[in-house]
């Protein structure tokens with residue numbers, strides 16, 4: 001059994017004083033792991049100064065977050081709920097029913113769920129939740145202040161919270177939300193892809209301190225350019241660069257011949273199939 005975290009210091013206890021943060025919600029987090037860590041880091045980095053109360057399980061991570069991100073660790077999950085106006089559920093899908101067992105929410109509370117692959121109906125089937133239940137799943141790049149934050153259904157206060165970390169996008173249905181989740185998975189694959197490209201440059205002799213920059217800034221440049229050229233399709237941008245006789249076209253043909261591009265959409269098909277299963 002993990003040890004519960006120690007009582008709050010005076011500094012963290014002050015964080016519970018609503019009068020110090022009158023316009024911001026008190027955010028309670030149930031499930032303190034990887035997702036909660038980067039979301040909290042993103043919120044604080046983006047200037048969210050509201051009170052945050054953490055569930056006590058996984059005491060070491062909770063203690064670290066309490067220290068680094070100025071939060072309070074509650075004595076129990078129910079205490080998190082009792083102190084908060086907005087709750088973030090960030091346990092793993094199979095842990096939801098066990099989490100909700102024996103917990104009581106107030107009817108005016110807003111519950112945000114980051115749990116992937118579970119519909120709103122399935123959330124409600126897992127245990128009693130208040131009327132305002134919103135799905136919101138940002139990717140880890142929000143810790144760097146960048147990223148799209150899929151939300152369903154639209155909720156002005158949840159979107160206001162998300163704005164501290166990146167760009168909220170409210171989807172119109174859970175089907176759309178699932179498609180956004182597929183794009184989030186794609187985001188996760190990118191780092192391995194970038195790493196292989198950087199390793200190739202290193203192996204060919206580019207100094208290691210340059211390869212990461214070379215790859216990441218080329219990719220950041222491409223995303224900035226794609227966002228700038230709103231009137232062109234993304235494929236048209238490549239067509240404009242990979243003209244006959246260019247090295248770019250040579251490489252592009254190799255990628256196409258080896259399904260180097262279509263493999264990505266096939267992987268997206270696979271994830272969507274699993275989300276719908």
Ligand SMILES: NC(=O)c1ccc[n+]([C@@H]2O[C@H](COP(=O)([O-])OP(=O)(O)OC[C@H]3O[C@@H](n4cnc5c(N)ncnc54)[C@H](OP(=O)(O)O)[C@@H]3O)[C@@H](O)[C@H]2O)c1
Nearest residue numbers: 031032033034035057058090091092093095099114115116
């Ligand atoms: N990580 C990501 O990049 C990411 C991205 C998008 C969405 N998500 C979603 O975020 C959720 C959490 O993922 P994660 O990667 O953060 O998992 P994680 O690192 O395992 O964190 C989940 C935390 O919840 C705790 N927990 C489990 N049951 C609990 C309970 N009854 N009361 C209090 N705490 C409890 C776990 O403690 P124990 O370790 O003791 O079980 C763990 O500390 C998942 O549903 C996932 O779909 C994650």
